[in-house]
Amino acid sequence: MLDKNKRIMIRCLIAALPMLISCANAQNLVIPPVENNGKVSFECVIPLNDVQKNQAFENFETYIKPIFPDYKIHLNFVKGDTNAYNAKIKVMMYSDTPPDIFYSGDRNFTAELSSLERIQPLENNLSSINYWNLVIPSTKVISDAGHIYAVPIDEAYYNVLLINTELFSENKVEIPESFEQLKSTVKQFKDKSITPIAIGGKNGMSVYNMIESFACTLDHDITSKILSGKDQFSGKTFSQAAKSVKELIKLSAFPEKTGTFSDEEAGNIFYSSKAAMYSTSTENLNLANNKLNGKVAVLFYPDLDTDGSSPKNIVSGGTKKDCGLLISSSTKHPTEATKLAVEMSKYYNKYLYETQGDAVTIYNLDNMKWTPSNLPDLGVKKLIINVKQKDHVNTGLCEYNISPVKEKSIQEASTAFIAGLLSISDYLKALDINMKLT
Structure with missing residues (x-):
């Protein structure tokens, strides 16, 4: 009778083993890329309190569709001053839908995120798409950690x-x-x-x-x-x-x-x-x-x-060190996210150049087909x-x-x-x- 009970217990343990292993490894499961009707989705965040960026990116989602037809891009404007904005970004990064791309105008915030490996170094991805040929030499700024974490977007x-x-x-x-x-x-x-x-x-x-x-x-x-x-x-x-x-x-x-x-x-x-x-x-x-x-x-x-x-x-x-568009380590498409961040940077600087008359741009105008404003030289x-x-x-x-x-x-x-x-x-x-x- 005792042997029979042991055999029953062993069979139950064997049957339950896959379930136990699955539970133990649940925290290591890889979440697949977010897809939307066959399109890869990207969540992008910029500060609402930055009036100039808010105005510039008002029609960005419409503008970007023909350039990246296979991407579903959502631009999220987050309220708050620098400290409030940074705090909200942290919360979002630990949520179920963390941002793929987000703006940082605070080098200390960028350094904190890089030390926690929450953002990706970008030097290789930027070099692979020949980004440095588009901008002036001084735009390339290396962080104290020896990497480039931000796609420059702001005026120099x-x-x-x-x-x-x-x-x-x-x-x-x-x-x-x-x-x-x-x-x-x-x-x-x-x-x-x-x-x-x-x-x-x-x-x-x-x-x-x-x-x-x-x-x-x-x-x-x-x-x-x-x-x-x-x-x-x-x-x-x-x-x-x-x-x-x-x-x-x-x-x-x-x-x-x-x-x-x-x-x-x-x-x-x-x-x-x-x-x-x-x-x-x-x-x-x-x-x-x-x-x-x-x-x-x-x-x-x-x-x-x-x-x-x-x-x-x-x-x-x-260019200010460690300021610009950052790529989250949680994104499943870092190369595509980098390309999108570059397009966001180009779009914003084109807006500054053509609409605001800000001719002192970080981009090499020899490589840009931008229309200058009518302001005096x-x-x-x-x-x-x-x-x-x-x-x-x-x-x-x-x-x-x-x-x-x-x-x-x-x-x-x-x-x-x-x-x-x-x-x-x-x-x-x-x-x-x-x-x-x-």
Whole structure:
């Protein structure tokens, strides 16, 4: 009787074994790609609070159908500021229908997701579709982890001087190409009681950007060298750049008490024609064009070289690291998702170029069949010609290339420098110490 019961128990266990194994492995089951009437579905997410992207992508689903007829693409607009948006993305990534493609404008958020392996490195997929032939060289930005996690989509901005062309013309002042000519320009405008250069020194970043911009006329790769430890702020290049700004301070090139002016306040001085030049970035070009009725132009920072060579027209700035369209690790079609993300990026930048008149695009216009807007050139063509050439863009230190702690320290030191509270050597030493912060 006992043997009979054992035999029955063994048979029951054998019969139940496949079910037990199935339950044990349930968490490892692979979910098949989502299909919809034979089409592969892609869920794409961008922030609703970004008004410009919201407007640009309003008709994207209709536009993209002929390009990817075998894809079913759904664009999801998510509300919230950066923190709320990031939190919602995290929730969505752990849901039953995680996004395949989503936007990140926060490099710390991107770094967090990459460390958790929630997003895919894209360098191989982007290279396989020849993406880098479509964009300018400075668009290719490697993350600290050694990978590329974002398809760039946002505008790249460059530090420049904007000039009031009417003031230059009315006062018969020549546009400077060298630093010596710039000093002469400053003196001429001072003699006419016109502020030569408007700059916001309150948070210090505009001051640092000016010094960095002068430095890159001496070495187009200076910031990358500092970031990699091959050079330092107290080295020859930045020392000469800081010295040049100190010379401008002594010439009273900037408004009185510059350290108390925000960048917005400095801009208002320029827009009201009380300043001949404005140290800013190309981000403010369209605003300046509107405020000054087209009487504005881009001026490259004059070279500090004194060997008489022609201006190199190097600019500092570029694409922000780890910002753009990310591809979720959960997508079952990473190659197709990458292609779709590139189309989204092209679509958005075409919108900016044709509709918004933003000619300073990350795409090489030689390879794009885009129709330019009717806005005046403002010296942008020359800028575009330069930035699409290799070695003409110095990596901007504050294009998400350093931590917020380091950035704040640089701002504070730069404010103290423009206010005359730090000597050149003390200022540069402070920047070197800053780079050692964690």
